[in-house]
Amino acid sequence: DDLVALGYLHEPAVLHSLRRRFLEAKAIYTYCGIILVAINPYEPLPIYEEEVIYAYSGRNMGDMDPHIFALAEEAYKQMVSSRPLIISGESGAGKTASAKYAMRYFTAVGGCLGDSSMEEKVLASSPVMEAFGNAKTTRNDNSSRFGRYIEIGFSQARVTGATIKTYLLEKSRVTFQAKAERNYHIFYQLCASATLPELRGLALSWLSAGHSHPSGLCDAGGQTSAGRGAWAVPHACAVPAGVPEADQLELFSVLAAILHLGNIVVRGRDRRSVPLQPADEALGLFCTLLGIEALQVTRWLCHRKLVTAGETYLKPLSRQQALDSRDALAKYMYGQVFRWMVSRVNRSLRSLEGHRTSIGILDIYGFEMFELNSFEQFCINYANEKLQQLFNLHVFKREQEEYVTEEIPWVFIDFCDNQPCIELIEGRLGILDLLNEECKMPQGSDGSWAQKLYQTHLGSSHFQKPKRPTDAFVVCHFASKVEYQCDGFVEKNRDAVPEELVGLLRASKSALLAELFLEEGDGPVSLQSRRSSGPRMAGRPSRRSLPSSQKSKKSISSQFKASLNRLMEMLGSTTPHYIRCIKPNDGKQPFVFDSRRAVEQLRACGVLETIRISASGYPSRWTYQEFLERYRALLSREELMGTDEKQICSLALERLLQDPSKYQCGKSKVFFRAGQVAYLEELWYRRLRAACTVLQRHLRGWLARRRFGRARAAAV
Known part of the structure; x- marks a missing residue:
């Protein structure tokens, strides 16, 4: 066991x-x-x-x-x-x-x-x-x-x-x-319920007809087959969470709007996007469901407002930047919905x-x-490094407590301490520190961050640069070496969202939207462009061109590190x-x-x-009573005459194992080095086998004598 x-x-x-x-x-x-x-x-x-x-x-x-x-x-x-x-x-x-x-x-x-x-x-x-x-x-x-x-x-x-x-x-x-792979279950459960009368206004059947953007916000091929279990109807999710019936349709409208947002098409070449057409059906559905103006959404999806020392002007975004802006808004909206649902669940579970x-x-x-590892895998493995360190400390603490209680002298060996790897990740000028610094730079990029990593950490025993000419790095974790692709780290860590679009959502007449986007203390921030373009952006933009909210907003890695440290502090006290x-x-x-x-x-x-x-150390531990019950057959007659269990065990082990370093007698238990119990089991097996041989010898002799006596009596 x-x-x-x-x-x-x-x-x-x-x-x-x-x-x-x-x-x-x-x-x-x-x-x-x-x-x-x-x-x-x-x-x-x-x-x-x-x-x-x-x-x-x-x-x-x-x-x-x-x-x-x-x-x-x-x-x-x-x-x-x-x-x-x-x-x-x-x-x-x-x-x-x-x-x-x-x-x-x-x-x-x-x-x-x-x-x-x-x-x-x-x-x-x-x-x-x-x-x-x-x-x-x-x-x-x-x-x-x-x-x-x-x-x-x-x-x-x-x-x-x-x-x-x-x-x-x-x-x-x-x-x-x-x-x-697929999106979150709730999207498929919502689409599977598209024919319900109360959900027809969400235009989910339009998605089911095959209008699904390649970004994968809704997999049209799997909508009807997903989530057909106990949660096929999304109402069943909202009721236990304590969502009032009046808010349920608004919640589903926000989720449907996220799906329609992914179907908004941005046309144009890479360097310049074409303004969205107000007639775009997905755009119209998105705005109708959220109660916001289509012209304003069109404007702020394709432009960014820049504030310099003396003036404010709009900068057109490239097609890729506009797509990034759209996707950033979708991720932000779903993140807020998730946080809101968690708060609702907690409210329903709260005790007065x-x-x-x-x-x-x-x-x-x-x-x-995985084959490709990104920012999410890095954060997950960082959390596992912290948990493994806590686990090592608990294992040693438990071992030490038992040895102290039993008054067993033992020198602790060096264990595989992963503190150097944790320092590489979270220490001064560590991976996260350099990532956060790169995110503060107006022109910060994944490639620039990768070069800073190579310059700073190539001498570390837990950091390696892949041989392939790609922006990637290898961290030697406690479990294995993992290669991370730098692409997307800076953007995901910024978690930047279009400030003007979030402002439109906050101005919506929907009470739920107001609650969703005003709940978080830190305000949303403007999406940072990856490339510089436009006639008025010839020079490197100053920090003053960044919105003030971006300067104060904590990065995702900083938030995760803070919450992880609080968790470790709490677990460390238990x-x-x-x-x-x-x-x-x-x-x-x-x-x-x-x-x-x-x-x-x-x-x-x-x-x-x-x-x-x-x-x-001493992995096998037996109470003296358990030892005597198991190995009584190995004890001599003189040892069995004793009355103190500890003394009997000590005398028996001194004779059987001979080497005092192979065992220790504590206050209530006897401790064995690895392999010694197996040796005692072998001795016990030999003793029982020898006893069986003696019994068989006497029994066979008795049977032979009886057969001989009967044969002789019959002959005489």
Whole structure:
């Protein structure tokens, strides 16, 4: 049940044990010290029913088979000392499902205090978040494209409410999806409901007829087949989130407007765009749904306002800049909708009485490495570096606490510290520092930033420059080397949106739009052009030509770093439980185990590092009673005459192992170096075999003598 208790602690033994448990015993859960390894079976299993929940309720870890309910029960019993669950793994490994099972356990065992519907609200929040934050990828049909921390509040051991904090929504998916991937579920669910009478005014059938822009805002080929499950009708998403019925149609209008925005066509050559035609059907639908003027939208999609020392004038944008302006607005609008939905969900889960204790569930993205890696993968892997450092500290802290409690002398070895990699990313003149500086430059570009990276960090052991002549860089993470393409880093980090267009949305008569775009403290900013053009832009523009809001707005990486540091500070003050979800194969086939893929993930999520740390100390620990019950056959008659369990074990081990460095006797346990339990098992097996041989010898002799006696009696 626990990999740390294996006789031999090395990679092949761990992999063999997991493989046998998964394929032969159909056991998807295995302990590894403070980690619960969960392998995705890719088929429903009857191990999450209500009777299973109550079977684990009140039991100690180790009393029953490894299970996420066992870990949830430990967190529930120790909620006063704050024991959050940290769930991580690759996309498709089962993180979201594990988080839902944990939430279900807490609401079932804890029940609800006062508001009997709170349990249903907490459980119903997951499908809402999935509709707006999950999408189909090549690895997972229901991939979470954001991180979340769910804090479930308790009072008198009863559920009183919950709070959800989100991290780094992948907004770029709104305007672009890779081959065989899709946009967020809510768009397809909305299009699947296009024929409903109340939604006909959104003109979604116009999209279904094939009018879909190549940017991929709405995949016309998959609209009707997506989201036909429990959430095919988008009303089901809005009700649990506490969205009033009067606001639901406005919410759907904003989502439909984002789809129509992607179909607005910008014509012209690369250096100069052609003003949009007011007769453009997508433009008309976008403006009608949001209640704004088409002429103003046309103007600010194709121009940018520049303010210099003495005058203000309009600069025409190139076709590519106009397309970037359109896509930036779409991403900004969806980001605001997502934030608004999260705030609505939190409002519906808020408890009037408050809570005394809480249990947190962190459902965070795992380490990512694709063929093409961009800004999103960099931020995700940065978060995993921070979590891995926290994990290493907790493993050593747990080891040290037990050795101190048992009064065992042990010198800690050096472990694989990833602080140099973290310094490379977030330190002074690190990757993020240089990126933010580049974003402040009016003519900042990905290529210029890449050259600054090469000049500053080529001497670092964790930074490399690819051999290919492209703007890219390699970071040596704790899990693996990852090559990142610089293209898009500066634009995504700026997260700039057309200030004038956002001003139009704020001036809309829609109360929901006003709430959406006035909620965030930092104002939106003007989109920065990638190229300089126009007769009055011959020289390099000064910083004064940038809107003041852009100078003060924090970049995406700065916001993410600040929220990540707050999360690490909170987790660092607790002792978390870790759930590492493993994807057994890339084909999503039930109970098929790909050893190569499994070992890659075991390395990336720290399981093998835990094994290495344990192997460096005393990984096998037995209480004196357990040792005597197991190895009584190895004890001599004189040793069995003793009355003190510790003294008996000490004398026996001194005779059996002979080398005092191979074991240590603590106050209540005996600690063994790696491989010593396997040696004792071999001695135990030999002793039993020898005893069996003696028994067989005497039995066979007795049988032979009896046969001989009978034969002699018959002859005489």
